[in-house]
Amino acid sequence: MSEPEAAAPLLRILGVVKRFGEHTVLDGIDLEVGRHEVVVLIGASGSGKSTLLKTVNLLEQVDDGRILLGRADAPGEAAEDITDPRIDADRVRGRIGVVFQHYNLFPHLRVLDNVTLAARKVHRAGRAEAERTGLELLERIGLAEKAREYPDRLSGGQQQRVAIARAIATDPDLLLLDEITSALDPQLVGEVLDLVRELKTQGSTILMATHEMSFARRVADRVVYLKDGRIVESGPPAQIFDAPEREETREFLSRLR
Numbered sequence: 001m002s003e004p005e006a007a008a009p010l011l012r013i014l015g016v017v018k019r020f021g022e023h024t025v026l027d028g029i030d031l032e033v034g035r036h037e038v039v040v041l042i043g044a045s046g047s048g049k050s051t052l053l054k055t056v057n058l059l060e061q062v063d064d065g066r067i068l069l070g071r072a073d074a075p076g077e078a079a080e081d082i083t084d085p086r087i088d089a090d091r092v093r094g095r096i097g098v099v100f101q102h103y104n105l106f107p108h109l110r111v112l113d114n115v116t117l118a119a120r121k122v123h124r125a126g127r128a129e130a131e132r133t134g135l136e137l138l139e140r141i142g143l144a145e146k147a148r149e150y151p152d153r154l155s156g157g158q159q160q161r162v163a164i165a166r167a168i169a170t171d172p173d174l175l176l177l178d179e180i181t182s183a184l185d186p187q188l189v190g191e192v193l194d195l196v197r198e199l200k201t202q203g204s205t206i207l208m209a210t211h212e213m214s215f216a217r218r219v220a221d222r223v224v225y226l227k228d229g230r231i232v233e234s235g236p237p238a239q240i241f242d243a244p245e246r247e248e249t250r251e252f253l254s255r256l257r
């Protein structure tokens with residue numbers, strides 16, 4: 001029997017450039033995310049982390065470069081160029097789960113309906129099936145008893161856990177998480193990051209931005225330090241945090257301590 005070919009990376013960001021007017025916010029980003037890999041973006045505010053995540057989710061158009069997305073469940077299948085202008089952006093977004101810092105849940109929908117909405121709308125699942133899956137997910141994150149509540153009855157940490165449940169309800173190929181704990185009281189950060197760690201254990205592929213360096217150290221397969229829209233250095237957490245090769249990385253990290 002022949003060895004299976006090494007699977008191509010799930011996500012390939014190739015020479016991505018993004019400008020806002022005169023301001024080059026992403027200045028030639030090359031980054032790959034392998035299947036089941038957790039890649040963590042770090043960098044000062046304004047370094048381009050959110051913009052990079054938004055280009056992957058097609059919330060921002062790139063000015064140059066390409067982004068290729070493969071299928072999590074079909075490693076042999078050719079990746080698709082999601083920056084091709086002819087692409088169906090809604091379909092691509094349906095393959096990607098996203099959680100932002102704020103405002104992830106619809107306030108007028110109960111928790112369960114928040115979780116099942118995308119499955120029902122985008123993926124045309126029936127109500128009964130979507131609700132069964134939604135309740136299973138809420139059980140997994142320990143919030144089944146909140147299914148019929150409105151989001152404002154939940155703590156910020158619980159809301160973010162529901163937002164994560166919603167993001168994975170459609171079984172996306174890729175998860176994008178943008179500073180999902182930065183609006184939370186410190187005592188609520190742990191429960192959200194524990195859930196991210198559990199998703200990693202279960203094989204999710206995750207590209208995320210965070211200020212939580214201790215989390216990045218424990219959970220990231222690879223840490224990417226962004227500065228002024230460029231990747232200064234990327235590597236396993238032990239390299240980035242304990243033995244950075246670049247002076248700029250060392251400076252950034254020393255300012256955090």
Ligand code: ADP
Binds near residue numbers: 020052
């Ligand atoms: P980070 O997430 O690392 O804090 P961002 O990606 O949000 O950084 O921002 C990178 C730079 O792009 C910042 O200088 C920001 O002001 C600028 N920027 C982001 N979005 C826009 C926009 N829609 N219009 C103009 N400038 C923007």
Ligand code: MG
Binds near residue numbers: 049050051
């Ligand atoms: Mg940001």
